[in-house]
Amino acid sequence: MSAADEQRAVDALTQIGATTAVMQLDQIAQQAAAGQWSYTHFLGRLLEPEIEARRQRVVETSLRFAGLPWTKRLSDFDFCFQPSIDRTLIEELATGRYLHEGRNIVFLGPPGVGKTHLAIALGLLCAEMGHRLLFLSALELARRMNTAFAQNRLPHYLKMLTTPRLLIIDEVGYLGLDAQQASMLFQVICCRYEKQGATIITSNKAFADWGHVFAGDAVMASAALDRLLHRATVINIKGDSYRLKEKRQAGLFAGSVALESTKGSHTQKSK
Numbered sequence: 717m718s719a720a721d722e723q724r725a726v727d728a729l730t731q732i733g734a735t736t737a738v739m740q741l742d743q744i745a746q747q748a749a750a751g752q753w754s755y756t757h758f759l760g761r762l763l764e765p766e767i768e769a770r771r772q773r774v775v776e777t778s779l780r781f782a783g784l785p786w787t788k789r790l791s792d793f794d795f796c797f798q799p800s801i802d803r804t805l806i807e808e809l810a811t812g813r814y815l816h817e818g819r820n821i822v823f824l825g826p827p828g829v830g831k832t833h834l835a836i837a838l839g840l841l842c843a844e845m846g847h848r849l850l851f852l853s854a855l856e857l858a859r860r861m862n863t864a865f866a867q868n869r870l871p872h873y874l875k876m877l878t879t880p881r882l883l884i885i886d887e888v889g890y891l892g893l894d895a896q897q898a899s900m901l902f903q904v905i906c907c908r909y910e911k912q913g914a915t916i917i918t919s920n921k922a923f924a925d926w927g928h929v930f931a932g933d934a935v936m937a938s939a940a941l942d943r944l945l946h947r948a949t950v951i952n953i954k955g956d957s958y959r960l961k962e963k964r965q966a967g968l969f970a971g972s973v974a975l976e977s978t979k980g981s982h983t984q985k986s987k
């Protein structure tokens with residue numbers, strides 16, 4: 717490739733923003749000449765790293781806005797420790813089909829059984845598929861909505877919550893919401909439902925107790941559940957806390973811990 721040809725290629729690639737291709741042009745052109753590659757093979761080899769770099773940037777941008785509290789992957793999850801979880805079902809969710817179908821996922825169970833871990837792992841996969849997501853604890857969501865309400869921006873904030881492909885609301889029911897916060901959470905669930913946006917919820921409260929989650933308003937709780945569960949996969953985890961596993965192994969607990977752990981499997985999928 718003559719210097720003029722190379723400059724022309726660099727200028728063209730720069731104009732279309734193909735910065736990775738510009739950086740690799742010289743090296744790939746030399747490999748092409750040495751290997752007597754066809755033009756199409758050369759073009760493919762030049763564009764592959766460009767496409768990968770762009771994909772990576774999309775993932776990084778998505779993760780920057782996602783607010784995931786930690787990095788947890790499905791590969792780090794010990795399914796043997798938690799036999800009540802249907803691994804095949806989790807693997808199906810990992811394909812991301814639920815995102816396109818606007819299906820919700822609800823992880824239920826006592827503390828430490830991996831609800832947040834699994835929600836984060838699915839969130840990471842969502843970002844790696846090139847989608848936007850937002851992770852918030854129920855309390856943080858309520859706090860932000862209170863602020864938006866006080867600033868007369870609640871409709872705007874609710875609209876903003878409908879834009880990510882996935883919204884993860886963690887720890888629903890851990891701390892009681894007041895009537896206004898409950899009503900706002902209800903509005904979020906309604907907005908996501910109307911836009912068919914997938915929502916993942918983790919909760920330590922059985923659905924029967926969701927009246928308390930919604931500040932004692934059983935009618936609102938039932939209306940929220942109606943929307944949430946219309947298209948949803950419910951994963952009810954029944955087992956021991958993983959957090960206590962190491963402590964127990966280290967002998968910090970003499971006998972079995974008085975956890976509400978019920979052995980046995982109950983994983984259900986609602987249509």
Ligand code: ADP
Pocket residue numbers: 788792793794795797798825826827828829830831832833834918958959
């Ligand atoms: P929950 O949200 O149900 O209270 P977490 O997902 O926060 O529980 O899990 C508590 C800790 O234990 C986290 O660090 C998580 O990564 C880890 N953990 C939970 N279950 C498992 C598991 N089955 N395999 C590996 N790590 C687990």
Ligand code: MG
Pocket residue numbers: 831832833886887918
């Ligand atoms: Mg949690």
